Amino acid sequence: MMSPSGGGEPVRHASNEDTADKIEWSVFLLEKNPGRGVMALAVVAFTAYFVWSLMESAWLTGVSVFILIASLSTFFFPTRFRLDAETVAVRNLFYWRTRKWSEFRGMRRNGDKIKLVTFTRDSRLDNYRGMLIMLPEDDEAVLDFIRLRLKEREHEPAEQS
Numbered sequence: 001m002m003s004p005s006g007g008g009e010p011v012r013h014a015s016n017e018d019t020a021d022k023i024e025w026s027v028f029l030l031e032k033n034p035g036r037g038v039m040a041l042a043v044v045a046f047t048a049y050f051v052w053s054l055m056e057s058a059w060l061t062g063v064s065v066f067i068l069i070a071s072l073s074t075f076f077f078p079t080r081f082r083l084d085a086e087t088v089a090v091r092n093l094f095y096w097r098t099r100k101w102s103e104f105r106g107m108r109r110n111g112d113k114i115k116l117v118t119f120t121r122d123s124r125l126d127n128y129r130g131m132l133i134m135l136p137e138d139d140e141a142v143l144d145f146i147r148l149r150l151k152e153r154e155h156e157p158a159e160q161s
Contacts, residue, residue: 010136022084023145027134029075040075044068070094081133083145088131099131101149
């Protein structure tokens with residue numbers, strides 16, 4: 001598997017040499033951006049101090065720090081990505097999400113991230129319905145895998161409700 005920082009190549013698992021059945025990698029943003037890590041930890045420390053000085057409650061201080069760290073878990077902890085023939089999975093210590101390829105209609109790339117979108121045209125709802133995939137440093141295999149799955153999706157018959 002890749003190093004936690006996202007360096008190296010994604011691990012590919014294939015039943016034959018032509019197509020991969022699944023691909024996995026992990027990205028650790030704190031390791032890639034130590035300066036931002038110092039700022040994030042300073043915000044957490046300031047929040048703890050602020051809550052303690054206002055409430056003087058260790059319990060509320062702990063809860064506020066926990067909520068803040070959980071909300072920033074994509075930054076503070078390695079995030080693992082797994083793409084297979086049926087699903088897209090994103091996991092870290094506080095976040096687990098698995099979605100089927102059939103839910104997505106396309107992708108939008110922005111730097112080292114891809115947003116899997118649920119509408120063929122741009123929509124504000126994709127901020128809530130889409131899924132963000134952070135790419136590894138060697139992203140060609142991942143991009144090819146995503147393009148292949150989305151192209152397969154185009155050729156599937158429409159689901160009837």
